[in-house]
Amino acid sequence: xxxxxxxxxxxxxxxxxxxxxxxxxxxxxxxxxxxxxxxxxxxxxxxxxxxxxxxxxxxxxxxxxxxxxx
Amino acid sequence: xxxxxxxxxxxxxxxxxxxxxxxxxxxxxxxxxxxxxxxxxxxxxxxxxxxxxxxxxxxxxxxxxxxxxxxxxxxxxxxxxxxxxxxxxxxxxxxxxxxxxxxxxxxxxxxxxxxxxxxxxxxxxxxxxxxxxxx
Numbered sequence: 596x597x598x599x600x601x602x603x604x605x606x607x608x609x610x611x612x613x614x615x616x617x618x619x620x621x622x623x624x625x626x627x628x629x630x631x632x633x634x635x636x637x638x639x640x641x642x643x644x645x646x647x648x649x650x651x652x653x654x655x656x657x658x659x660x661x662x663x664x665x
Numbered sequence: 666x667x668x669x670x671x672x673x674x675x676x677x678x679x680x681x682x683x684x685x686x687x688x689x690x691x692x693x694x695x696x697x698x699x700x701x702x703x704x705x706x707x708x709x710x711x712x713x714x715x716x717x718x719x720x721x722x723x724x725x726x727x728x729x730x731x732x733x734x735x736x737x738x739x740x741x742x743x744x745x746x747x748x749x750x751x752x753x754x755x756x757x758x759x760x761x762x763x764x765x766x767x768x769x770x771x772x773x774x775x776x777x778x779x780x781x782x783x784x785x786x787x788x789x790x791x792x793x794x795x796x797x798x799x800x
Contacts, residue, residue, distance in 0.1 A: 601729070602730075629722035654726050654730070657763045659719075660720060661718060661744060661760045661761070661768075662716050662754050
């Protein structure tokens with residue numbers, strides 16, 4: 596099936612989960628990633644179970660934060 | 666990235682945002698191409714803290730989509746240090762997770778703002794020259 600990840604089209608197996616997608620995308624720290632599926636931000640607790648369908652649009656990005664000199 | 670080029674106008678926008686936010690840390694995303702910043706996105710620091718910043722994911726997604734729609738890439742993740750030097754803290758290093766990004770810090774500690782850029786990989790920060798270009 597075809598899915599769109601961060602604006603790029605990818606061919607993937609049917610039923611790919613978000614967790615599997617993040618592995619495919621070589622995301623090293625999935626706990627520090629936010630994922631949006633078809634415009635809705637997903638809770639991390641569903642990454643293992645939420646599966647993708649043909650034409651789904653997925654966006655993911657890393658936590659962006661930090662602090663001052665310590 | 667060998668250097669980051671920031672136009673004077675964008676730098677002035679960053680400084681203005683940081684001064685308005687002071688003593689809270691300001692933050693933003695710099696997008697462009699080939700190391701030249703074309704657009705500065707002011708972001709909300711949801712921590713509202715003088716020592717920490719966290720961007721809001723929904724705002725991050727909006728910015729990434731807007732940048733892509735305009736043919737721009739994420740070049741740098743920026744935040745201010747209202748009270749301390751323009752050097753990455755241990756927390757900055759720990760949370761430098763976005764591949765390929767330069768981490769820009771604007772310090773307001775001294776009379777004149779100081780801007781510096783860093784790449785951060787495997788826990789090591791390496792300074793990247795930030796060139797301020799006349800438009």
